[in-house]
Amino acid sequence: MKYKQTKRKRRWIWVLFWIVLAALLAGLYARFVEPNLLVVRRLSFQAQGIAADCRVVFFTDTHFGEDKSVDSAKQLADRINRLEPDLVIFGGDLLDNYARDREQLDLELLRQQLSNIEAPGGKYAVWGNHDWGGGAARIYQEFMESFGFRVLKNESLLLEAYQLQLLGYDDYLTGELGGQLPAFAEGVFPLLVAHEPYTAQLLSGIPERALMLFGHTHGGQVGIPWIARRILPPGSGGFVRGLYALDDAERSAQIYVSSGIGTTRLPLRLLSPPEIVCIDLQPE
Ligand SMILES: [Fe+2]
Incomplete structure (x- = not known):
């Protein structure tokens, strides 16, 4: 016994x-280990209205600062360039906390590394909540423009070579997502970009042929499903990461929520590796 x-x-x-x-x-x-990985997610869409093949590389939530060294921007720029994008789009949250990290941040090195990103069709960015917060609002737009990224805030532009309407929205949590928002153009392919996925639920009249790109969630950072859902930040709108449809209809606008690159609050990533997203848009 x-x-x-x-x-x-x-x-x-x-x-x-x-x-x-x-x-x-x-x-x-x-x-x-995982916070230092960088994977490429590949997607392709039959893009109704687009006039020519267009490769879009989307990256977001770099959170450079205390836990993400600006040295890693070289690897990021190299990986993006190796994909030979036509357009490069940044989804916001460039720095984690400018006020906290400004003494140690080598912004000049960051500028040099990111200025190596090449995209013949243009480089664009939107605002994230960390670009408005932590004192970064004073430098964000000017800094992005200094290495060739045009920052879109509730603006749209038509990229004529592709017949692609690019619409960039302000951060809804800390910026101003309101007033006169850009109208959707007829007959062209709409590509919408904003930081927080909840933005999709605030916009009206989104064409069913549209594709929307968001960041913000970091895929929960700890991507164990029931944990991730419980620790998502405000503005996630219930989205964690990956591809979604805007509604249940068979033809519906598509949403891609990227888990982004950096970390915030805790320097941890588990089952949600840093990613850049390579999207091939093809005429129907
Ligand atoms: Fe973020």
Whole structure:
């Protein structure tokens, strides 16, 4: 009897040992390995209204600062250029906390690295909540423009070579998503970009042929489904990461929510690796 009890006790000690070891290894991986990865998500769409093949590279939520060194911007620019994009679009949250990190941030090095990004069809960006907050609002637009990114704030422009209408929206949490928003053009392909996915639920009249790109959620950072859903930041609109349809209809606008590149609050990523998104838009 006593022998059986000892055996059971030993078994539980082993189970506990393996659980603690697995948690420790997962923690080390989430802290030191996954945040430094960079994967490419590839998508392709039959884009109704578009006049020529167009490759869009979308990256977002870099959160350069205390936990994301500006040195990593070289790898980012190289990976983007290797994809040979026509357009490059940034989805906001360039710096994690400008006020906190400004003494250590080498903005000149960041400018040099990101200015190497090449896109013959243009480079564009929108505002994120971290671009408005932490004192970054004073520098964000000027800084992005200094290396060739045009910042769109409730604006649209027609890229005639592709017959693509690019619509960029202000950050809804900290900016001003209101007033006179740009109208959707007839007969061209609408590509909408904003930081927070909840923006999709605030806009009206989105054409069913549209594609919308968002960031903000970081895929929950810890991408274990029931944890991720519970720790999503305000403005996520219930989206975590990946491809969604705007509504249940068979033909419906498409949404892609990127898990982005950097981290905020906790320097951890688990099952939600940093990503850049490569989207091939093709005429129907
Ligand atoms: Fe972010």
